Amino acid sequence: MSEHTLQGKHIAFLFTDGVEESELTEPLKAVKDAGGTPTLVSLEVGEIQMMQHDEKGGTIRSDTEASAADPSGFDGLVIPGGVANPDRLRTDAPSVRFVQAFFEADKPVGVICHGPWMLAEADVVRGRTVTSWPSLRTDLQNAGATWVDQEVCVDGTLVTSRNPDDLPAFCAELVKQFAGSGAR
Incomplete structure (x- = not known):
């Protein structure tokens, strides 16, 4: 059992077709193993194609669907990467608003690899320090991040990380942040 319990915590995972499989499934497993309740949020309900x-x-x-999901019902958010995943999500206004709501409520958010494109689109990285897949560096700096x-x-x-190699540290920090989040 994890030293950080997520019992009673509801965590949203926002993704769509093209999501990097390990960047979704490993944080999902970490949340479940710590006793959290995940909800898989996408552009529509149905089968989503993951990528390796x-x-x-x-x-x-x-x-x-992101358009039907209520951010106030969640204690935290995970946005996995994969090149196509955040590129598709950032053109969907309900998904962008969903992300913004977590920042407005100061709830924990974990984003890995190409996922920070959503943070740039949602205009929530200005003045923040982040990491990502290296090709996003300029986009994030242009959006006001360090x-x-x-x-x-x-x-x-x-919480941000660069790539699948960082998943053990990313997942550990996610669970820690989600365990410390306040009541919904």
Whole structure:
């Protein structure tokens, strides 16, 4: 059992087709193993195609649409990467508003790899220190963030990581942040 319990915590996972499989499934497992209740939020309810880098991976069924999900019902948010995933999400206004609501409520948010594109689109990185896949550096700096190259970066309630190799540190920090989050 984890030293940080997520019993009673409801965590949203926002993703769509093209999500990097390990960046979704490993944080999902970490939340479940710590006793948390995940909800899989996507552009629509149904089977979502995951990727293993540039090859098709498995599929996973989403629970609800971003347009129908109520951010106030969650204690935290995870945005996995994959190149296509955040690129598709950032063009969906309900998904962008969903992300913004977590920052407005100062709830913990974990984002990895290409996922920080959503943070730039949601205009929530200005004045924050973040990490990501290296190709997002300029986009994040242009959005007002300070970009660092490190395994995991914590800025207040925001946790960011660079790539699948960082998943152990990312997942550990996510559970820690979610365990410390206040009541919904």
